[in-house]
Amino acid sequence: xxxxxxxxxxxxxxxxxxxxxxxxxxxxxxxxxxxxxxxxxxxxxxxxxxxxxxxxxxxxxxxxxxxxxxxxxxxxxxxxxxxxxxxxxxxxxxxxxxxxxxxxxxxxxxxxxxxxxxxxxxxxxxxxxxxxxxxxxxxxxxxxxxxxxxxxxxxxxxxxxxxxxxxxxxxxxxxxxxxxxxxxxxxxxxxxxxxxxxxxxxxxxxxxxxxxxxxxxxxxxxxxxxxxxxxxxxxxxxxxxxxxxxxxxxxxxxxxxxxxxxxxxxxxxxxxxxxxxxxxxxxxxxxxxxxxxxxxxxxxxxxxxxxxxxxxxxxxxxxxxxxxxx
Amino acid sequence: xxxxxxxxxxxxxxxxxxxxxxxxxxxxxxxxxxxxxxxxxxxxxxxxxxxxxxxxxxxxxxxxxxxxxxxxxxxxxxxxxxxxxxxxxxxxxxxxxxxxxxxxxxxxxxxxxxxxxxxxxxxxxxxxxxxxxxxxxxxxxxxxxxxxxxxxxxxxxxxxxxxxxxxxxxxxxxxxxxxxxxxxxxxxxxxxxxxxxxxxxxxxxxxxxxxxxxxxxxxxxxxxxxxxxxxxxxxxxxxxxxxxxxxxxxxxxxxxxxxxxxxxxxxxxxxxxxxxxxxxxxxxxxxxxxxxxxxxxxxxx
Numbered sequence: 001x002x003x004x005x006x007x008x009x010x011x012x013x014x015x016x017x018x019x020x021x022x023x024x025x026x027x028x029x030x031x032x033x034x035x036x037x038x039x040x041x042x043x044x045x046x047x048x049x050x051x052x053x054x055x056x057x058x059x060x061x062x063x064x065x066x067x068x069x070x071x072x073x074x075x076x077x078x079x080x081x082x083x084x085x086x087x088x089x090x091x092x093x094x095x096x097x098x099x100x101x102x103x104x105x106x107x108x109x110x111x112x113x114x115x116x117x118x119x120x121x122x123x124x125x126x127x128x129x130x131x132x133x134x135x136x137x138x139x140x141x142x143x144x145x146x147x148x149x150x151x152x153x154x155x156x157x158x159x160x161x162x163x164x165x166x167x168x169x170x171x172x173x174x175x176x177x178x179x180x181x182x183x184x185x186x187x188x189x190x191x192x193x194x195x196x197x198x199x200x201x202x203x204x205x206x207x208x209x210x211x212x213x214x215x216x217x218x219x220x221x222x223x224x225x226x227x228x229x230x231x232x233x234x235x236x237x238x239x240x241x242x243x244x245x246x247x248x249x250x251x252x253x254x255x256x257x258x259x260x261x262x263x264x265x266x267x268x269x270x271x272x273x274x275x276x277x278x279x280x281x282x283x284x285x286x287x288x289x290x291x292x293x294x295x296x297x298x299x300x301x302x303x304x305x306x307x308x309x310x311x312x313x314x315x316x317x318x319x320x321x322x323x324x325x326x
Numbered sequence: 327x328x329x330x331x332x333x334x335x336x337x338x339x340x341x342x343x344x345x346x347x348x349x350x351x352x353x354x355x356x357x358x359x360x361x362x363x364x365x366x367x368x369x370x371x372x373x374x375x376x377x378x379x380x381x382x383x384x385x386x387x388x389x390x391x392x393x394x395x396x397x398x399x400x401x402x403x404x405x406x407x408x409x410x411x412x413x414x415x416x417x418x419x420x421x422x423x424x425x426x427x428x429x430x431x432x433x434x435x436x437x438x439x440x441x442x443x444x445x446x447x448x449x450x451x452x453x454x455x456x457x458x459x460x461x462x463x464x465x466x467x468x469x470x471x472x473x474x475x476x477x478x479x480x481x482x483x484x485x486x487x488x489x490x491x492x493x494x495x496x497x498x499x500x501x502x503x504x505x506x507x508x509x510x511x512x513x514x515x516x517x518x519x520x521x522x523x524x525x526x527x528x529x530x531x532x533x534x535x536x537x538x539x540x541x542x543x544x545x546x547x548x549x550x551x552x553x554x555x556x557x558x559x560x561x562x563x564x565x566x567x568x569x570x571x572x573x574x575x576x577x578x579x580x581x582x583x584x585x586x587x588x589x590x591x592x593x594x595x596x597x598x599x600x601x602x603x604x605x606x607x608x609x610x611x612x613x614x615x616x617x618x619x620x621x622x623x624x625x626x627x
Binding site (some may be wrong): 028037038040041043044047048050051052116120122124126127128129131132135138139142143144146147148150152153154157161170182185186187194196198221225242246247251252253267270285288289292295299303305308311 | 340341342344345347348351352353354355356358359360362363364366367370410425428430432433435441443444445446447448449450451453454455456458459460463487509513514567570573574576581584585588592594597598601602605608609612
C-alpha cells in the first residue's frame with residue numbers, strides 16, 4: 001500500500017507515522033530546543049535580576065558602613081561590614097512595638113476585607129437576581145475611581161460623624177480604628193473591587209453540581225457556603241488575603257489620614273531619618289540612604305516571609321483560581 | 327429528601343433573597359462609604375470649604391475652582407498631559423512584556439516555580455511607604471548629587487557617553503535611553519498582569535494545539551489563531567487594569583499634586599476639582615479604549 005506523504009523534517013515524518021508524542025527525533029530539532037533553553041534562561045535571569053535588584057541592593061547596602069559608601073571600589077560586598085545600621089534602625093523605629101502595631105492593623109483589615117469580599121462575591125456570582133450584574137459593575141467602578149476623590153469627603157465625614165444628623169454633637173472617629181473597620185467590613189477599602197473581581201471569577205468557575213448536591217442533601221444556603229464552597233475557594237482567598245495584608249502593611253496614606261502618627265512601621269520609617277540625624281537630615285543623604293535601605297528591608301521582611309510561605313497556594317495552581325472565569 | 331425552604335418562599339425567590347443578603351455589606355458600603363462622599367466631593371469642587379470647630383461649611387462658588395485648576399495653577403495641566411503621555415507608552419510595553427513573560431513562564435523548565443515567585447515579588451515593594459521613601463530619596467539625591475549618582479542602576483549616563491562615540495543621531499540615542507530607563511519600571515509593574523495572562527494561557531485546552539499541529543499549522547499560526555484570540559478578553563482586562571493602576575498609583579505626579587493641594591494651603595475645594603478633572607480624563611480614556619478594542623476581543627460563549 002502506497003502511503004503518500006509530504007517530505008518533511010524528522011518530526012513531521014514522525015507524526016505521519018502515527019507518533020504524536022513530542023519526542024525530538026532529529027538532531028536539528030534537539031539543538032534548536034536546547035538553544036531556546038539557553039536563550040530563555042538568559043532572558044529569565046536578566047528579568048529576575050531586574051525584579052529583585054532593589055531588594056538585593058538594599059541588603060548589600062544595609063551592611064555597609066559610611067566608609068564603604070564613599071569607597072568607589074565597593075559595589076556589593078562591603079569592606080567594613082557593620083551591624084550599626086540595623087542597631088540604629090531597630091531602636092529608632094521602635095521596631096518591636098511598631099511591628100506589633102502594624103501587624104494588628106493589617107490583620108484586622110485584611111481578615112475583615114477577606115470575609116466581606118468573599119461573602120459579597122459569592123452572593124453576586126451564584127445567585128441569579130436582577131441586581132447581580134449591576135452590583136458587579138459598581139464594584140469595578142469603585143476600582144476605577146481615584147481614591148483621592150472620595151477619601152477627602154470621607155475624612156471629613158469621619159471627623160465630624162453625626163450619623164446623618166441623629167447625634168446632636170458630632171464625634172470624631174479619627175484616631176480610632178473605626179474608619180478602617182467600617183471600610184473593611186463593607187468592601188470599600190482600597191482595591192476591594194479587585195478582590196471582589198478575583199473571588200467572583202473564581203466562584204463562577206466552580207461547578208453548579210457541588211451546590212446542588214449539598215441542597216439535595218438538605219443543607220441550608222449558608223451551610224453550603226460555609227462547608228462546601230469556602231474550602232474550594234482557598235487559592236483565591238489566599239491571594240486576596242495576601243494582597244490586602246501587604247497593601248495595608250505598606251500603606252502610609254490612608255493610615256496617616258485616619259490615624260495620624262499611628263506608631264506602625266510605615267510611619268516610623270518615615271520619621272526615621274529625622275529621629276536619627278535630627279532636623280537637617282536632608283543634608284547628609286548618604287547616611288540617610290543607609291538608614292532608609294535598612295529600614296525598608298526591616299519593613300518588608302515580614303511580608304516577604306509571608307509571601308514565601310503562602311505562595312505555594314497559588315503560584316503553581318494559578319489555573320485553578322479561575323481568574324479567567326472559564 | 328426534601329429541600330428545606332426559607333419560610334414559604336419558592337426556590338427562585340429564596341435565591342433572590344439570599345443573593346441580596348450576601349451582597350448586603352457591599353450595598354451598604356457603596357451607598358454610605360462611597361456614593362455619599364462622592365456626591366459630597368462634587369459639592370466641594372463647586373464650593374469653597376472652611377473647616378470650623380463645629381464642622382465644615384461650604385460656600386457655593388460655582389466653577390471657580392475648576393477655572394483655577396485649569397488656568398491658574400502653575401503645574402497641574404502640564405503634569406496631567408505628561409502623565410497621560412507616559413501612560414500610553416508604559417501601558418503598551420507592560421502589555422507586551424507581560425504577555426512575553428507569561429508565555430515563557432508557561433513552558434516547562436526547571437526553576438519555573440522560582441521564576442514565578444520572583445516575578446511576583448515586586449508587588450510587595452511597589453506600594454505605600456517603600457515607594458514614597460524611594461521616590462523621596464531619588465528626588466533629594468538628584469538635587470544633591472546630580473543625575474549620575476542617583477541613577478546608579480542602569481548607569482545611563484555612561485552608556486549614553488559610550489553610544490555617542492558611535493556618532494549616532496542624538497535623538498536616536500535619547501529615545502533608546504528613554505526606553506531602557508523604563509525597563510525596570512515596566513518589569514516591576516507587570517506582576518499582576520503576568521499572573522492574569524498566565525492563568526489565561528493555562529486555561530487554553532491543549533487539544534486545540536494538538537489538533538492544529540495535526541492539521542499542519544506552524545507555531546506562528548498557532549500563536550495568531552489560537553493563543554491570541556483566546557487570551558484577548560484577558561488582554562483587555564490587563565489594559566484596563568494597567569491604566570487604572572498607573573493612574574491611581576502615588577508615584578504619579580498628578581496624584582501627588584492632588585494630595586498636596588487637598589491637605590495643603592489650597593484646600594479641599596481645589597483638591598476635589600482636581601480629582602474630578604483627573605477622573606474625567608481617566609474615564610474618557612477608558613471609554614475610548616473599550617470602544618476601540620471590544621470589537622477585537624473574541625468571546626467564547
